[in-house]
Amino acid sequence: MYEQISHSLLNEILDELRPEIRRQNIRHFYTRLGANFFGIHSLFHHLYGQREDFKAQTVRLVEVMAQGYILRSAELEERDMAREKDHNWFLSQEWVGMALYTDGFAGNLQGVRGRLGYLQELGINLVHLMPILQCPAGASDGGYAVSDFRRVDARLGTLDDVSILAGEMRERGMLLALDVVLNHTSDEHEWAQKARQGDAKYQDYYYSFKDRHVPDMFEQTLPEVFPENAPGNFTWDEAMGRWVMTVFNSYQWDLNYSNPAVFIEMLDITLFWANLGADIIRLDAVAFLWKKIGSTCQNEREAHLILQLLKDCCQVSAPGVLFIAEAIVAPVEVIKYFGEDAVMAKECEIAYNATYMALLWDAIATQSAKLLRQGLRSLPDKLDRATWLNYVRCHDDIGLGFDDADIHRVGYDPLAHRRFLIDYFTGVYDESPARGQPFGRNLKTGDARISGSLASLAGLETAMERNDEAQIEQAIARILLLHSMILSFGGIPLIYYGDEIGTLNDCSFLQDENKAGDNRWMHRPRINWDKAELRYRRGSVEQRLFDGLKKMIAVRKEIPAFADFNNRELLEVENPHLFAFLRTRPDNINQAVLVVGNFSAKPQYLNPDNLGNRRGLFHFSQITDLCSGESPSLFKEQLVIPPFQFYWLSDRRAGGLF
Numbered sequence: 176m177y178e179q180i181s182h183s184l185l186n187e188i189l190d191e192l193r194p195e196i197r198r199q200n201i202r203h204f205y206t207r208l209g210a211n212f213f214g215i216h217s218l219f220h221h222l223y224g225q226r227e228d229f230k231a232q233t234v235r236l237v238e239v240m241a242q243g244y245i246l247r248s249a250e251l252e253e254r255d256m257a258r259e260k261d262h263n264w265f266l267s268q269e270w271v272g273m274a275l276y277t278d279g280f281a282g283n284l285q286g287v288r289g290r291l292g293y294l295q296e297l298g299i300n301l302v303h304l305m306p307i308l309q310c311p312a313g314a315s316d317g318g319y320a321v322s323d324f325r326r327v328d329a330r331l332g333t334l335d336d337v338s339i340l341a342g343e344m345r346e347r348g349m350l351l352a353l354d355v356v357l358n359h360t361s362d363e364h365e366w367a368q369k370a371r372q373g374d375a376k377y378q379d380y381y382y383s384f385k386d387r388h389v390p391d392m393f394e395q396t397l398p399e400v401f402p403e404n405a406p407g408n409f410t411w412d413e414a415m416g417r418w419v420m421t422v423f424n425s426y427q428w429d430l431n432y433s434n435p436a437v438f439i440e441m442l443d444i445t446l447f448w449a450n451l452g453a454d455i456i457r458l459d460a461v462a463f464l465w466k467k468i469g470s471t472c473q474n475e476r477e478a479h480l481i482l483q484l485l486k487d488c489c490q491v492s493a494p495g496v497l498f499i500a501e502a503i504v505a506p507v508e509v510i511k512y513f514g515e516d517a518v519m520a521k522e523c524e525i526a527y528n529a530t531y532m533a534l535l536w537d538a539i540a541t542q543s544a545k546l547l548r549q550g551l552r553s554l555p556d557k558l559d560r561a562t563w564l565n566y567v568r569c570h571d572d573i574g575l576g577f578d579d580a581d582i583h584r585v586g587y588d589p590l591a592h593r594r595f596l597i598d599y600f601t602g603v604y605d606e607s608p609a610r611g612q613p614f615g616r617n618l619k620t621g622d623a624r625i626s627g628s629l630a631s632l633a634g635l636e637t638a639m640e641r642n643d644e645a646q647i648e649q650a651i652a653r654i655l656l657l658h659s660m661i662l663s664f665g666g667i668p669l670i671y672y673g674d675e676i677g678t679l680n681d682c683s684f685l686q687d688e689n690k691a692g693d694n695r696w697m698h699r700p701r702i703n704w705d706k707a708e709l710r711y712r713r714g715s716v717e718q719r720l721f722d723g724l725k726k727m728i729a730v731r732k733e734i735p736a737f738a739d740f741n742n743r744e745l746l747e748v749e750n751p752h753l754f755a756f757l758r759t760r761p762d763n764i765n766q767a768v769l770v771v772g773n774f775s776a777k778p779q780y781l782n783p784d785n786l787g788n789r790r791g792l793f794h795f796s797q798i799t800d801l802c803s804g805e806s807p808s809l810f811k812e813q814l815v816i817p818p819f820q821f822y823w824l825s826d827r828r829a830g831g832l833f
């Protein structure tokens with residue numbers, strides 16, 4: 176669209192750019208800037224247009240974009256162009272990710288490089304390195320309190336190590352995902368230090384108040400993220416003599432995005448990491464970017480506008496780079512982080528599917544898929560060029576973020592049901608084999624979340640302690656069932672490091688005063704590589720898990736119907752223990768894979784009539800499970816699904832994998 180005001184401004188800005196930028200031959204940059212400038216200008220003006228320095232800030236914004244482009248290597252630019260051409264590349268079923276802490280996984284960045292072979296053995300081709308930047312030596316919220324956005328934590332390595340790792344990953348066909356912690360900095364960050372010393376420019380990078388007047392107004396509606404460790408949302412800073420907004424921990428200062436200088440700094444930092452070789456940037460805690468008195472300060476419209484602006488600017492300088500939205504919010508809200516009223520993602524191309532994750536855990540506890548199905552019905556369809564990050568566990572707690580209305584609809588009382596789930600996963604409930612711990616218990620609201628490793632939550636720890644082979648078998652089946660669901664659902668599956676070998680809770684964090692108060696550390700393991708070697712010993716727990724997962728990953732990559740093109744149909748089967756859906760080939764809806772999982776400890780039956788008008792696609796006498804290559808058992812023409820098993824079924828008459 177040609178828009179006169181923004182284009183005349185653009186012409187003026189181009190005249191004002193620093194001479195060293197003007198002298199460069201940056202043809203592609205100008206093409207993209209011209210194409211995106213209307214959007215960029217509208218958003219920037221909407222957010223900051225009332226300021227006197229608006230024009231100067233806009234010049235600075237364009238300079239940062241130009242600089243980001245100029246510093247991009249020829250190799251990365253080539254990649255950008257290839258991805259522009261094949262712009263749906265990330266919707267393919269070929270991508271399978273793992274999230275890991277560098278130190279816990281392999282000591283340091285060089286160690287991670289040395290373990291790329293291990294990851295490839297499993298089939299991983301996307302690695303999310305948890306934060307690797309300089310952070311306080313003491314408590315740092317697992318690296319999410321950053322004190323220098325351009326320096327790697329010396330314990331992990333150097334910037335060179337990152338580019339060498341990124342280069343080697345490119346050669347191996349693997350993607351690198353890194354965090355940019357947009358919402359806050361550590362109180363040790365240079366900006367915070369300068370603010371402390373009274374520098375007005377940097378005080379304006381944060382929200383601080385001389386008395387409790389405004390903070391108290393905020394507190395009336397602002398929930399607490401860490402009610403046990405960091406109650407309240409403001410921290411008194413003695414040196415500055417002011418209350419600072421700290422929504423997360425007291426040492427994490429929230430950035431003030433009503434100041435355009437903050438936005439421009441963070442864009443610069445995002446491009447810095449894109450240029451170091453990150454294919455994907457995980458944008459941390461994006462729901463919190465905009466603060467408004469009288470609101471929860473989450474999911475505000477301006478937070479979305481900031482993300483749209485960041486996307487538009489990045490598309491000019493580094494268009495091949497994708498964003499992941501880490502917004503652990505209600506289903507109707509999370510979908511908005513792709514961008515509303517759009518076909519292509521205009522904010523983040525990828526978003527954590529926390530809804531699916533929490534619902535899968537509900538199905539494990541209840542042995543029923545009732546709420547899982549209901550909850551997914553309430554999850555709106557995603558955009559065409561956008562995808563989910565599907566996961567079972569990650570470095571954070573499990574929040575039971577599904578809707579009370581959905582809990583009601585399936586016949587449970589929300590309060591009692593949530594209490595049951597917490598009791599189930601923390602082992603208070605007698606019959607539960609789960610070994611989690613409550614996290615973030617809020618005595619005011621009665622809320623709680625859950626910490627614990629996948630294996631321990633799925634009952635493996637209890638079963639091994641009892642030396643009960645039948646229970647061990649069951650726990651392994653549960654773990655594989657959960658993975659089968661994220662590998663087939665549509666989206667990028669993100670496996671959490673250690674889960675591939677059944678890593679149990681690790682309570683050694685209690686010995687470390689900087690971690691003891693935060694039990695999420697119980698599921699942030701240090702990999703025991705001797706245990707990992709057991710994946711080669713037939714019959715070991717490690718071998719059964721690793722090989723089971725490896726097989727699923729390999730098969731997933733061969734099934735085009737598992738690519739994510741809104742090609743999923745949930746099935747309303749009558750048996751409540753079963754979760755079933757169809758994945759159809761994007762280019763032929765008459766070729767489909769029937770995915771079915773049995774969440775109960777007893778065998779269950781699937782009646783072919785439940786497939787409704789899709790029944791014709793599957794003759795149960797002709798079906799094969801694509802994962803095992805076997806034909807599942809039938810009884811009286813119904814499909815029999817053993818306890819905690821899953822099937823990825825295709826009809827042999829259709830031929831081949833799809």
Ligand code: GLC
Binds near residue numbers: 320356423501570571
């Ligand atoms: C994100 C991270 C979490 C961290 C929080 C604050 O939610 O995943 O680990 O505590 O942001 O940065």
